[in-house]
Amino acid sequence: VPWINGDHHWKARSKMPYIISREAAIAELKKQKPEQECLICWLQQQTDNLTIESTEHTSVILSKCPARWGHLMVLIHPHFINYTELPASIWTAAAEKAQKAAIVLETVLKPVRCYVISAGTSRSDLQMSSPHLHFNVIPVYEQDDKPSTVLTWKNGVYSATEEEWSELQQSIQQEWNSL
Numbered sequence: 408v409p410w411i412n413g414d415h416h417w418k419a420r421s422k423m424p425y426i427i428s429r430e431a432a433i434a435e436l437k438k439q440k441p442e443q444e445c446l447i448c449w450l451q452q453q454t455d456n457l458t459i460e461s462t463e464h465t466s467v468i469l470s471k472c473p474a475r476w477g478h479l480m481v482l483i484h485p486h487f488i489n490y491t492e493l494p495a496s497i498w499t500a501a502a503e504k505a506q507k508a509a510i511v512l513e514t515v516l517k518p519v520r521c522y523v524i525s526a527g528t529s530r531s532d533l534q535m536s537s538p539h540l541h542f543n544v545i546p547v548y549e550q551d552d553k554p555s556t557v558l559t560w561k562n563g564v565y566s567a568t569e570e571e572w573s574e575l576q577q578s579i580q581q582e583w584n585s586l
């Protein structure tokens with residue numbers, strides 16, 4: 408896979424997917440998402456082909472703004488914003504999906520490791536963060552990457568052509584369905 412080599416700064420690759428700037432990603436998201444709407448609730452309602460699975464309390468989707476190519480999200484619904492009010496059964500169901508997502512990524516994309524993170528925040532200055540509980544499952548391809556280099560938008564996020572998105576979605580969907 409070509410995108411695992413080289414640095415992760417935002418220059419176009421000889422072969423895509425490519426990196427777009429944080430500003431471009433935020434602008435694109437703003438075009439699509441109503442300003443006041445919760446990001447996670449909004450993502451959950453999307454009917455684009457980035458959804459891998461949707462069940463009563465969880466949805467597994469490809470991130471529209473992947474920190475690394477293949478970045479999956481496990482959305483929890485309805486709108487819970489803290490662990491105190493979240494029923495243990497829903498947490499467990501979501502955690503199982505997060506593990507399955509990591510297994511799928513390990514198989515399909517062969518990262519050096521997978522980050523599984525539940526890191527919502529109510530800080531409104533962090534535009535890509537949401538207090539609504541969810542998991543990020545991020546395949547990491549570089550040995551020396553660390554949370555501070557992966558969990559940031561400052562170096563931009565990945566984007567790709569329709570065809571590449573669809574190829575990624577299909578390979579992940581296929582592996583997901585086989586487990």
Ligand SMILES: [Zn+2]
Nearest residue numbers: 445448486539
């Ligand atoms: Zn929400």
